[in-house]
Amino acid sequence: MRLLKNKPLVIFGDGSQVRDFIHVDDIADATILAAEKQSTIGKAINIGTGKPTTIKQLAEIVINAADDEVPLEYRPRPKGDPFGGYAETTLMKKLMRWEPKIELKDGVKGYYNWVRHNKNIIPQWL
Numbered sequence: 001m002r003l004l005k006n007k008p009l010v011i012f013g014d015g016s017q018v019r020d021f022i023h024v025d026d027i028a029d030a031t032i033l034a035a036e037k038q039s040t041i042g043k044a045i046n047i048g049t050g051k052p053t054t055i056k057q058l059a060e061i062v063i064n065a066a067d068d069e070v071p072l073e074y075r076p077r078p079k080g081d082p083f084g085g086y087a088e089t090t091l092m093k094k095l096m097r098w099e100p101k102i103e104l105k106d107g108v109k110g111y112y113n114w115v116r117h118n119k120n121i122i123p124q125w126l
Contacts, residue, residue, distance in 0.1 A: 029098075
């Protein structure tokens, strides 16, 4: 949304924080599958990609999706913001025989294109 308003992408901290980004469609599929599988009853299962992605890497993926040069604006990392991590997915793969289907770059590109065609959803205050 910031790209479409010609504003820089904001990164809190130095961008080395790690997250496990997974597409909402994959989460929905995994949730339904986990509810249907007998092997998952009573189990706590991490759903994720199992791949660490830094915030800086995510910013680069967003910029590539927009196919544009966009400045990055670094701000102080908020107090309490965890350095992060990513999901341990061994149990997910074993019990559910499932893995996410949508790559991060594809999900970001799809979302960017959707917002580009629905600019009315971008808040005025942004």
